Amino acid sequence: xxxxxxxxxxxxxxxxxxxxxxxxxxxxxxxxxxxxxxxxxxxxxxxxxxxxxxxxxxxxxxxxxxxxxxxxxxxxxxxxxxxxxxxxxxxxxxxxxxxxxxxxxxxxxxxxxxxxxxxxxxxxxxxxxxxxxxxxxxxxxxxxxxxxxxxxxxxxxxxxxxxxxxxxxxxxxxxxxxxxxxxxxxxxxxxxxxxxxxxxxxxxxxxxxxxxxxxxxxxxxxxxxxxxxxxxxxxxxxxxxxxxxxxxxxxxxxxxxxxxxxxxxxxxxxxxxxxxxxxxxxxxxxxxxxxxxxxxxxxxxxxxxxxxxxxxxxxxxxxxxxxxxxxxxxxxxxxxxx
Numbered sequence: 001x002x003x004x005x006x007x008x009x010x011x012x013x014x015x016x017x018x019x020x021x022x023x024x025x026x027x028x029x030x031x032x033x034x035x036x037x038x039x040x041x042x043x044x045x046x047x048x049x050x051x052x053x054x055x056x057x058x059x060x061x062x063x064x065x066x067x068x069x070x071x072x073x074x075x076x077x078x079x080x081x082x083x084x085x086x087x088x089x090x091x092x093x094x095x096x097x098x099x100x101x102x103x104x105x106x107x108x109x110x111x112x113x114x115x116x117x118x119x120x121x122x123x124x125x126x127x128x129x130x131x132x133x134x135x136x137x138x139x140x141x142x143x144x145x146x147x148x149x150x151x152x153x154x155x156x157x158x159x160x161x162x163x164x165x166x167x168x169x170x171x172x173x174x175x176x177x178x179x180x181x182x183x184x185x186x187x188x189x190x191x192x193x194x195x196x197x198x199x200x201x202x203x204x205x206x207x208x209x210x211x212x213x214x215x216x217x218x219x220x221x222x223x224x225x226x227x228x229x230x231x232x233x234x235x236x237x238x239x240x241x242x243x244x245x246x247x248x249x250x251x252x253x254x255x256x257x258x259x260x261x262x263x264x265x266x267x268x269x270x271x272x273x274x275x276x277x278x279x280x281x282x283x284x285x286x287x288x289x290x291x292x293x294x295x296x297x298x299x300x301x302x303x304x305x306x307x308x309x310x311x312x313x314x315x316x317x318x319x320x321x322x323x324x325x326x327x328x329x330x331x332x333x334x335x336x337x338x
Contacts, residue, residue, distance in 0.1 A: 009214060010277040013039075015205045019064040022202060024057055026186035033177045033292050034061065034151065036271045041215050042174025042264065043130050043150040045115075045165075045296065054153045054179055058111045063202040065211070067147070070107030072126070074118040080125035084135040100137065105129050108145055108208060112152035116162045126150070127169045147211045167255070167299060174264050175289075176296035178312075221270035222280040226325055228266065231286060235262040237322045238298060248317040252309055255299040264293040283324060291315050 013035060020031055030046075034057070037044040046054045062069035072083055085103035090096070104110065105126065112126055129135050130150050134143050152173070154165075170176070182190060206214075237246040238256030249256055268289040269281045276285070295311045304314065 007277055009217065009274045012206060012210070012214065013275050016061075016064050019202050019205050020057070020060050023060045026182055026189065027057070027179070030057070030177055030179055032275070033175055036268050036275070036289065036292075037174045037177075038147075038149055038211065039214050039218060039274075040174055040267045040271045041147070041218075042267070043152070043172065045170070045173040045176045046151060046153045046179055047156050047176060048153075048179025049181065050155060055111065055113060058109070058151045058153075060202055061151075062109050064205045065109065066204045066207040067108040067149075067211075068106075068145070069109045069111070070104035071111040071113060072104050074112060074114050074116075074122070076117060076119060078118045078122050080122050083122065083125045084129065085137055087138045098138075100142075105135060106142075106144060108148055110148075110150045112150055114155060115152040116154045116164055118163065120163055120166070123163065123165060123169060126152075127172050130172050145208075147208055147215070167297075170296045171258075171260055173296060174268065175292040177292055178295075218267070218270050218274060220279075221273055223266055223270065224281070227269075227281055227283060227286060230283070230322070230324055231262050231265050231269075234290070234318065234322045235259075235265075238294070238318055240301075246318050246321040248314055248321060252301055252304040252314045252317070253298055254301050257294045257297045261294050261297045265289055268293050287319060290319065 016035065017028075017031055021028075024031065034044055034046075038061075046057075048054055059069070072078075081103070083103050083105050085101050085106070087098040088101045090099045115123060115126070125135075129144060129148075133146070133148055134141050136142070155162075233244070235257045236242050236244050238249050238253065239245055240249045240253045240256060242256075245256075265286060266281070269285040272285040272288055273279070273281045291312055294315060298311045298314060300309065300311060300314065
């Protein structure tokens with residue numbers, strides 16, 4: 001296998017995690033899920049109540065990486081040109097010409113703060129850039145510098161004046177990461193760190209070319225046929241209209257995950273395996289990434305919404321209902337065991 005070995009990859013991830021941990025108290029699962037998206041080449045949607053450190057997490061990641069950081073504060077009056085930029089008329093030695101004024105989307109690590117506060121038209125400008133890795137201004141296509149990584153945040157509790165992302169646009173995010181409220185010990189640590197005089201400094205750990213090299217090695221991680229078939233079986237079972245739909249899907253879902261959801265699970269599982277120091281995907285990797293990879297791709301039924309059943313609860317039921325074909329998976333994993 002070319003590129004970095006699993007142990008080298010694991011070491012680099014641990015260094016980034018440690019650097020972020022100097023500023024962010026707790027939230028280890030959130031940090032790891034964001035890093036999975038970064039090295040998988042996808043984008044992440046962070047959802048959590050105000051004051052949980054979503055913006056601070058993104059800023060700290062930017063400090064740990066030598067990437068161009070930009071922030072877009074989404075508001076209802078934000079226009080697409082405020083994101084992508086525009087051609088401005090400038091006068092040069094008596095002559096007028098157009099000059100491109102680049103918008104904040106031309107950063108490499110882009111924080112889209114409170115994305116659900118902007119209108120659908122403005123949201124689409126960002127999501128097009130996420131999908132194409134380029135923007136078109138006045139008919140001219142401009143490539144965005146790689147690596148290009150978008151972290152969008154949304155507040156789930158303020159619905160007035162917000163524009164929820166349509167399902168087709170949510171599908172563009174590799175992960176939807178839920179930022180939980182801190183427990184007592186974590187909250188005490190936050191209070192000590194944020195109300196004292198000490199200020200943690202974060203030094204750069206990795207740069208853009210290193211991230212791109214690390215991404216290349218992800219594609220080389222092996223995924224057994226039995227595991228790929230489990231993911232395909234799981235996605236099909238989440239579709240209530242499919243003949244192989246799981247019992248929970250038939251009663252609790254209107255729509256299930258699709259092809260992009262299956263691709264996201266496999267790619268994220270490969271990163272999770274590499275972060276764990278392995279060069280092959282295990283079933284534990286798949287089960288770990290299914291919730292963040294699929295929670296925003298499922299549409300609950302009216303009955304589920306009325307009963308307050310979350311998509312995470314539905315995924316837990318599906319994980320219990322969809323067979324793993326564990327004998328075949330264990331045989332493959334045993335062959336790779338040291």
